[in-house]
Amino acid sequence: MTKNKSVEAVIELTDLEFSYNDRIVLRDVNLRIGQLDSTCIIGPNGGGKSTLIKLMLGLLQPDRGTVRLLGDNPAKTRSQVGYVPQSTKYDPLFPVTALDVALMGRLGSRPGRYTAADYDAARAALADLDLEAYMHASFAELSGGQQQRVLIARALVSAVKLLIMDEPTANIDAQAEHSFMELLRELNERMAVILVTHDLGFTSRFFQSVVCVNNWVHIHPTSEITGEIIQDMYGADFQMVRHDHRCAAGGHTHV
């Protein structure tokens, strides 16, 4: 592999295999995501979506194969990635404010207290997401959509080339979802965006390609997502809601 090529890809997974307690969760995964790509990861629960994300970030080690994140070992490069976990995982009683959470995006391997520059960056990120009024509000008392935006602000404080989001639409209403799409579009001009979702209606409106994960991993341009592919992945009883497809550039890149 030439150096040049590895710089171009934000994520490169080669012949990846991962099993959990002898159960194979992912096998033969080959996936390449380029700079400024917008990629949506879909698949049934237990299919390995979250595992795939954790492998990308080096939080799990593959049994076989290699992971390159921003051209290097994920443990070295993951601090440059903006990561937005599911907001439902947080302890609803935890005493932190929105600003406290956003500041965590400025943490580094060097221990110690935040600097004035850290505070400025966190405040600016919150302001960008229209959260100025909620800076000192308790994180736990914010609405689902607001919590989501705080987590995005935290991710953007450190995101340089890549933003990874896990089920960001699970907890927000239709109007918030609309402005969320606008935000994604804007961010995608600067960085690659990877989003995990179970919400299929979401996929075609924005994303160039769709990665289907169900123990195996296939990548499709969004325009090619058909009933059969969905059925193949989720099983026969899946109800499709028809929506307009927006064709994407870059043909079929079945991997």
Add this chain to the structure above:
Amino acid sequence: MSEFIAALTSNQLPFLRYAFLVGILASISFGIVGSYVVVRRITYIAGAIAHCVLGGIGAALYLQKTHNLPWLDPLYGALVAALMAALIIGMVSIHAKQREDTVIGALWAVGMAVGLLFIAKTPGYSDPMSYLFGNILLVTQEDLWMVAILDLVIVTLVWFLYHNFLAVCFDEEYARIRGLQTSFYYLLLLTMTALTVVLLVRVVGIVMVVALLTLPAAIAGQFVNRLGHMMVLASFLCMGFVASGLAVSYKLDLPSGPIIIVLAGAVYLLVIAGRRLRCFSRRPLRN
């Protein structure tokens, strides 16, 4: 109340004054570390560490008597045991993904068992009850220094690493992505818990000390929305419980440890009940 103040200032009951001052000073560490224990939800682990302390106390008493080591205060044994327990339990909790609670429960009991065996083999009479349930007669002037030094260590560490600890407690996975050595912070947190627990073992006892670590922080958590504020409020609450508990126990001639814990528990229940009642009386509109 005035009798209690008179007793504190008189020189007839120096142990009462020492216990009072130890309690007030230790409350600083208790509020800080207790807040971390509550938000990180490791009360069970703190309990295991506290109970393992008896192993160290027993070993120190035994060595003191059989090997003629008068300087070997049981407090040193307690410190060593607590630190060992924190590291072992910490490693178990990091590496044993399954059955973590079983292993920790076993360490909890084995630590106590070892202590009781040592005490049984120690010549002369040592009463394990004093260590299990606290006995302010055991508090000495040296303890005051010990508490002051440990307070200083914990306040300094937490001042410097406050945000790192906060991030690890709030979202360990994200902290790891940001480059923090989360296992290191976790073990350091357990080490601080171990040191703190030892401070008040003589005042409230091994069995009850964890309640004094967690109840003030849990009460404080009902009123504040930042971890730092929780620590400050919890420290003051802890001071209040120790001071009023000692006063009541002096007045009624009852053991101080149980009184302090009952007071803290009662306030906690009242606060929770009060919150519930307020929620019922003005139920929010659905939005």
